[in-house]
Amino acid sequence: MTSAPLVEFRGVRKTFKRERGETVVLDDVNLQVGDGDFVAIVGPSGVGKSTLLRLMTGLVTPDSGKVLFEGRELRGVNLEAAMVFQSFALFPWLNVEQNVRLALESRGIDPHVSRTRTAYYLDKVGLDGHEEAYPRELSGGMKQRVGLARALALEPKLLVMDEPFSSLDALTSVSLREELLEIWADSTLPVNTVVMVTHLIEEAVELADRVLVLTGQPGKVRDDLRVSLDRPREKQSHEFDEIVDRVFSLIV
Amino acid sequence: MFAAPLPDTGVSEILGLLKVLDDQGARADVFRFAQELNMDTSELLPILQAAELLGFVQTPGGDVVLLPLGRRIVDADINTKKSILREQMEKLPLFRFFMDFLSNHPEKAVEKSVILEELTLLVPTESPEKQYGTLLKWGRYGEIFGFSHDTGRFFLNTRGRRRRTPRAGDAHGLPPANVPDSPGPPAAGGEVGDVGGGER
Incomplete structure (x- = not known):
């Protein structure tokens, strides 16, 4: 039981209904995510990357095949997973603290616990001092830190991120990537498994231990590359370039 | 009395810039640096100015050079980054002015319009709304200032772990940063012209 991977896909197929007929988005997808992995999913747009993430969170169910979490088939929403969105998905009428607390209390967490936990995770992402700020007052980078704190505060076994940095400017995303790695490596935090979708190959190679390459219509796992470069990774290095080129050649 | 304006940028951009500069060997030509980042020099400029104002870089003749404190903040963890930024912000005349201004106020808080009025006097060349926005953004990150919509x-x-003035042997294990020559807390009254005395 404990030896089961955290996430496992077995022959997963997902179709979406269209006006006429249906589109197969993913077909015969097989993959495993182990506890402690940092997996990046790359591939051309429309290949089903986001659908794959949503299958892990139980927000979407497969038409055939199985999605297993810790060896058990997922039925309904996966309460052990939390999501960080490209668009931040914060409630504009709630301040920073309330945004995080709402996520906790909507999962039935006691208000006393949610208050202290919210404070703890806001501190972890460097957001103390922003408790009463509203999303409209915050830069994109700060909004995404709120999104991250909200996901972390759920203390999920699996953190899924859908293009978390792609609506941020170049320099802001540099600082957020750094902070994400710090949080992932922090052994005092319960989250240690991350699955992230990105369209930036360099980002995938900079952050992840494994890069899953999705290609085709319908999407399939074309390759599963291990990135064993030491951290922090030297983006200027030859080895880094080599891996980026390899992933690139698989997609094009 | 006038104070140096705050460049219109945020903490995330400043930290990102320092990280990229560090990756590139701590020195770069500003123009080429902007090109590599796919940025206009005019977009990069306020971020560079902010980094310089806070003591993380210098910009001698068209280059940008990472200073030791800049290197330290790149290597630091999230909360140490925050402490370093706070200490640097607390040395800025504009920050010193409003820290004194608010601490002399019984409720440690004033209407936003009061701040705007002061900013108009302190940095007459800049848009007070923009200066206010930056003061609040930076001040929130440094846990120095805040704004409540309720009030x-x-x-x-005044909550949390921060204290008024950075001093030798203070918390967070940081070496003393630019301690003013005079011992003890800074002179009361908050004369903006005086607080530049923290410079070496």
């Missing part, structure tokens, strides 16, 4: 007031952040 409509700009306030001095």
